[in-house]
Amino acid sequence: MTTEVSPPLPLPNELTAPFWEGASKGQLVIQHCNACGNFQHAPEPICSACLSFDLGSAAVSGKGTVYTFCIPTQAFHPWFEDKLPFVLAVVELDDQPGLKMITNIVNVNPDDVKVGDRVEVTFQPLGEGFMLPVFHPAAQ
């Protein structure tokens, strides 16, 4: 007998929906200020660089660098019980200095990941139609 385990699914709102809609189309979409061009993640109702409320979103390159990572070996949610160990990482995106996101590094032996590794975005199904932007080692 198996019990269905649900993934931790997002509850998109006006600010966060573009990220998830973009991911469902295979694009990494980040909040973008229409006034000054600043990217910010996570999205907020105001641009912290210029205080504009005129915010949109834009697809980014999907390329970045591993800023740091860890390898969780204990699940704090049932969804991750059969996924241990995995790589939880912070990736700095190429599109703007300091623009970072929490993500996973996939398709790699966790112990082979290093800070500074070049990575590229890919997308994994999360559940109920949601796609999760994650990263894998960049092609040489």
Add this chain to the structure above:
Amino acid sequence: MAKKNRVAIVGVGYSDVSRGTGYTLDKLTAQSSVAAMDDAGIKPTDIDGVVVHSFPHQFVSSTHTAAMLGIPDLAFYSGNVDGAAYSVAAMHAIAAIASGSAETVLTLRTVHKDGAAGGGRPSGNQGIPGNQQFSMPYGSFTGSHWAGLYMQRHMAMYGSTEEDFGAFAIAQRKFAVANPTESFFHEELTMDDYLNSRYIAKPLHLFDCDYPVDSSSALIFTTEERARDMKQKPVFFDSWANGTTKEADFSLVGDMTHSSPWMASKRMWSRTDLKPSDVDTAGLYDGFSFIAMQWLEALGFCGEGESGSFVRSGATSATGSLPTNTDGGACNVGRRHGANFFIEVTRQLRGTAGDRALPKKPEVGVVSNAVGGFAACALLTAE
């Protein structure tokens, strides 16, 4: 900023502390408050301010606390939910007394074992609201996750090793063994013990983590004038400061090896004539061992990236230049969200640490709390 009043710590107290007291937050709060009043030799009617720090789901309000204790009227109260845990309560109380808003303030941090770890879990299938939808789907749920991220970054930037973090856990455990009435751990830790303890989020080991307990911690602050008439020798705040990073999300701060402790430290030192070399003992927050080590670097006790070698040199031991976390730290006496460091440094400075009194009586101590997005620190002096 002109300071109207010099601020002193005159009373400290704990509730019963265990893995499961079965007590409500209210009862724990009342216990520690009574202990602190007894220590100070004062009555509820001597108190005109109450400040508590609470995460929203672990809330005992200031006014409810005052009502439980029979405090008739509060000139100042605050129930803060944001920032560097107990230290925020301390900062509010110091500001209130220094400005003349209140004279004698009870400060509190009360935690239950389950629920004080921060973060949160999605419940049911309702979906994750807000910005946690950008962390939880990736398996990031607790402080242990960002702790692993901070440790890895330090290792990559400075070549530090798991053994460096282990050295801190081992050094701190030595103090815990000498504090049997408060510590939950009574055996010295070896490097093998540390390295063989399970990972929570590699490189973070189990023994890097504070120990969840039910506890309430209380301290009473007052003016110098009033402090002189009280039971205990007062301990004074010389300088104090908060600091934050531009990014609120701990996992996304701009520079993980120079997070908010650096901002708070710089601000604290800018407000005093004391220097790091004047400090005789330290109580550095150890929600995770790397946090105390970031404070060693931020406060200028060692060079950037050199906290591991500093600890390995014995500098933080009882006979070192900076005995650190002399009660054993929260990894051993249990999670107090920073209050235990204010309490222990006070006990050392005023000479009430009993068997744990340091070989060289300290005159100046430093305390600190938190890391990442927000932090606070303070210098305490015996006179």
